[in-house]
Amino acid sequence: MGLFGGLEADKYDRQYSDAYLAKRIAAYMLRYRWYMVGIVIGFTILSFVSAIRPVIISIGVDALVAQETTFWLLVGILLAAALAEYGANWLRRYLLSLVIGRMVAQLRKDAFASATARDLAFYDTNKTGKIVSRITSDTQEFGDVLLFTSDVISQLVSVAVLLVVLLSRSIPLTVIILLTTPVFFGTAMLFRNVARRVTRQAARAMAVVNDNIQESVTGISVAKNFRREAMIYSEFVGVNTLSYQTNLRRGMVLALIFPVLNFLIGFSTAIVLYSGAEAVLGGVISAGSWYLFIQGADRFFFPVINLSAFWSQFQQGLSAIERVFGLIDAENMLRQVDDQPAGNINGHIVFKNVDFGYTDDQLILKNFDLDIKQGESVAFVGHTGAGKSTIAKLVARFYEFQGGEICIDGRDIRTFDLPSYRARLGIVPQQPFLFSGTIMENVRYARPDATDEEIRELVYSVGNGEWLETLPDGLQSDVGERGARLSMGQRQLVSLLRVMVQKPAIFILDEATASVDPFTEVQIQEAVDMLLSQSTSILIAHRLSTVRSADRIIVLRDGGIIEEGSHESLMTQGGHYAELYNTYFRHQSLSYVEGSKSRLTQTGSD
Known part of the structure; x- marks a missing residue:
C-alpha cells in the first residue's frame, strides 16, 4: 500500500506553483484593499516598536552604568512603547480577522458555486463528502494559517528594523548572526517538499473521513434494516485509523525540525555571547550594546524558529488552498458552443x-x-x-x-x-x-x-x-x-x-x-x-x-x-x-x- 496508500488524488486535483498561489491569494486580498491599508499601518507600528524596545533597554543599561538621570525617562518611553505595541497589535488583529473571515466566506462561495455548476459526470466519479471537506475544512484551515502568517510577517519586519540597529552598533557581531542564518533557512527548506506532501495527504484523509460519515448517516436506515451497524462502524474505524496514521506521520515530520533548529540556535547564541563579552572587555562596545546583541540574537532567531514552523504550516495552508482552487477550477465535460436563450423552444x-x-x-x-x-x-x-x-x-x-x-x-x-x-x-x-x-x-x-x-x-x-x-x-x-x-x-x-x-x-x-x-x-x-x-x-x-x-x-x-x-x-x-x-x-x-x-x-x- 505504501506510505500514503489509499489517499490518491481526486481526478480534478491540480498542483499549482507557490508563485501562482500567492498571486491568486493576493487577488482575493485586494478586494479589501482599504482594510489592508489599516493592517499595513498596524504592521509597521508593531514591527518598529517591537524592534526598538531592546534598543531602549540597552540605552537604559548604559544609563545605569553611567548613573545618568535619563533612566526614568527611558522607563516612561518603554511604557509608551508597550501601549503603542498593544494598540497596533489590536488594530492589526481586528482588521486581519475581518479580511480573513470575508476571504474564507468568499472562497466558500466560489467553491460551492463551482460544485453546483459541475455536471453529473463530475459527481459520478467524485464523492460528495470529499467535496464538502474542501468547502468547509480546507477553507477554514487556510484561514487559520493566514492568521498565523501575519504574526510571522510582523516578526520578520521587526527583524529587518533590528538588523539596521545592530549593524550600527557592531558590524562583526552582526555578521556572526547573519552567517548562521542561512543554516536555519536551509534546514527549513529541506522540510519543504515533504511538509507539503504530508499535509496534502492529511487533508485527503480528512476528506475520506467526512465522506464516510456523510454516506453512513445518509444510509443509516438501510444499515439498520439489514442490521449492518457493526459493519459501518468498522468501516468508519478503518478510515478514522487511516486519518490518524496519516496525521501522525505529518506530526512526526513537522516535529523533527524543532530539535534541530533549537540546537543550531543555541550554538549561534553561544558564539554571539562569547564574542560580545570579549568585545566589551576589549572596550570595542559598551555593556548596553552587548545586552542589545544578546537580546537581538534571541529576537533575530526566534522569528527564524517561527518561520520554520510557519513554513510547515504554510505548506499546510497552501495544500488546503490548492485543494479549494482545484475544486473551483474543476471543469465540466459539457462543452457549450454558444449561449442562445431557449425560452421559445417547443420540443422537437x-x-x-x-x-x-x-x-x-x-x-x-x-x-x-x-x-x-x-x-x-x-x-x-x-x-x-x-x-x-x-x-x-x-x-x-x-x-x-x-x-x-x-x-x-x-x-x-x-x-x-x-x-x-x-x-x-x-x-x-x-x-x-x-x-x-x-x-x-x-x-x-x-x-x-x-x-x-x-x-x-x-x-x-x-x-x-x-x-x-x-x-x-x-x-x-x-x-x-x-x-x-x-x-x-x-x-x-x-x-x-x-x-x-x-x-x-x-x-x-x-x-x-x-x-x-x-x-x-x-x-x-x-x-x-x-x-x-x-x-x-x-x-x-x-x-x-x-x-x-x-x-x-x-x-x-x-x-x-x-x-x-x-x-x-x-x-x-x-x-x-x-x-x-x-x-x-x-x-x-x-x-x-x-x-x-x-x-x-x-x-x-x-
Missing part, C-alpha cells in the same frame, strides 16, 4: 448519428438516430442497460456525447444557454427527492414566483387534491428529510406537481418501480396525462398505464432501436416488446388481474 427533438458512452472506451449509443415530434409522447422500454435513461440524460444535457448531433427545434443543443434551456425542461427522476419543508414549498421550488393560489389550484386539479386529506396539515404538511414523512406515491405526486408548475416544453419521466397504492397510482397517472397533453414527453416507463398512454413506444436493446409503434401493433408483431410485456407488464393488466381472481375463486370452490 432529433438525434443524428449520436455516439455516447460514460467512458470513451465503452459506448452505449452508436450512430443513434431518433426523431421525436413536438408534443409527441414517447415511451422507452427495454431491459436494464438498454440505454433508456441515457437518452433522457442526453436530452437534459447532463452528459456530453462523443459524436453526432442532438437538435431541439432544429438548433444544436450545444448552442443553448444551459440555465435557460433547462428552465424549459421538466424532469421527474426515478427516486424523487424532496427538500425539508412543506409540500407548498417543494411544489414552489421549480417556480419561486408562483403564488399560493396558483399552487393550490394546480394541486387540486389532480384528483381534487384528495391525496392531501391523509396529511395532517394539507399543503402545509412538513415532508421531513428527503420526503421521509410521505409515502413513495405521495413523493412522486409532489415531484410531478413541481414539474407541472413550470409548464415545461419537454417532460422527462424516469418512472419509479416502487409499488404504490391503487388510489395514489390513479392520481399519479392523471398528473402524468396532464403533462403529456402539454409537452413533448420522454417516458422511461415501468407501469403499463404509462406505456399505453404514450403516442409511440420505442423498444431498445444494447443502445439501439429494434422496434417501435403502438402497444397493439407491437403486441401483434410478437417480437421483443411482446416478450417484455409478458414478463414485466402483463401482470399489471386488468384482464390478468381479473383472470387471477377467477382462478383463485375456482381453486377455492374445488
Whole structure:
C-alpha cells in the first residue's frame, strides 16, 4: 500500500506553483484593499516598536552604568512603547480577522458555486463528502494559517528594523548572526517538499473521513434494516485509523525540525555571547550594546524558529488552498458552443448519428438516430442497460456525447444557454427527492414566483387534491428529510406537481418501480396525462398505464432501436416488446388481474 496508500488524488486535483498561489491569494486580498491599508499601518507600528524596545533597554543599561538621570525617562518611553505595541497589535488583529473571515466566506462561495455548476459526470466519479471537506475544512484551515502568517510577517519586519540597529552598533557581531542564518533557512527548506506532501495527504484523509460519515448517516436506515451497524462502524474505524496514521506521520515530520533548529540556535547564541563579552572587555562596545546583541540574537532567531514552523504550516495552508482552487477550477465535460436563450423552444427533438458512452472506451449509443415530434409522447422500454435513461440524460444535457448531433427545434443543443434551456425542461427522476419543508414549498421550488393560489389550484386539479386529506396539515404538511414523512406515491405526486408548475416544453419521466397504492397510482397517472397533453414527453416507463398512454413506444436493446409503434401493433408483431410485456407488464393488466381472481375463486370452490 505504501506510505500514503489509499489517499490518491481526486481526478480534478491540480498542483499549482507557490508563485501562482500567492498571486491568486493576493487577488482575493485586494478586494479589501482599504482594510489592508489599516493592517499595513498596524504592521509597521508593531514591527518598529517591537524592534526598538531592546534598543531602549540597552540605552537604559548604559544609563545605569553611567548613573545618568535619563533612566526614568527611558522607563516612561518603554511604557509608551508597550501601549503603542498593544494598540497596533489590536488594530492589526481586528482588521486581519475581518479580511480573513470575508476571504474564507468568499472562497466558500466560489467553491460551492463551482460544485453546483459541475455536471453529473463530475459527481459520478467524485464523492460528495470529499467535496464538502474542501468547502468547509480546507477553507477554514487556510484561514487559520493566514492568521498565523501575519504574526510571522510582523516578526520578520521587526527583524529587518533590528538588523539596521545592530549593524550600527557592531558590524562583526552582526555578521556572526547573519552567517548562521542561512543554516536555519536551509534546514527549513529541506522540510519543504515533504511538509507539503504530508499535509496534502492529511487533508485527503480528512476528506475520506467526512465522506464516510456523510454516506453512513445518509444510509443509516438501510444499515439498520439489514442490521449492518457493526459493519459501518468498522468501516468508519478503518478510515478514522487511516486519518490518524496519516496525521501522525505529518506530526512526526513537522516535529523533527524543532530539535534541530533549537540546537543550531543555541550554538549561534553561544558564539554571539562569547564574542560580545570579549568585545566589551576589549572596550570595542559598551555593556548596553552587548545586552542589545544578546537580546537581538534571541529576537533575530526566534522569528527564524517561527518561520520554520510557519513554513510547515504554510505548506499546510497552501495544500488546503490548492485543494479549494482545484475544486473551483474543476471543469465540466459539457462543452457549450454558444449561449442562445431557449425560452421559445417547443420540443422537437432529433438525434443524428449520436455516439455516447460514460467512458470513451465503452459506448452505449452508436450512430443513434431518433426523431421525436413536438408534443409527441414517447415511451422507452427495454431491459436494464438498454440505454433508456441515457437518452433522457442526453436530452437534459447532463452528459456530453462523443459524436453526432442532438437538435431541439432544429438548433444544436450545444448552442443553448444551459440555465435557460433547462428552465424549459421538466424532469421527474426515478427516486424523487424532496427538500425539508412543506409540500407548498417543494411544489414552489421549480417556480419561486408562483403564488399560493396558483399552487393550490394546480394541486387540486389532480384528483381534487384528495391525496392531501391523509396529511395532517394539507399543503402545509412538513415532508421531513428527503420526503421521509410521505409515502413513495405521495413523493412522486409532489415531484410531478413541481414539474407541472413550470409548464415545461419537454417532460422527462424516469418512472419509479416502487409499488404504490391503487388510489395514489390513479392520481399519479392523471398528473402524468396532464403533462403529456402539454409537452413533448420522454417516458422511461415501468407501469403499463404509462406505456399505453404514450403516442409511440420505442423498444431498445444494447443502445439501439429494434422496434417501435403502438402497444397493439407491437403486441401483434410478437417480437421483443411482446416478450417484455409478458414478463414485466402483463401482470399489471386488468384482464390478468381479473383472470387471477377467477382462478383463485375456482381453486377455492374445488
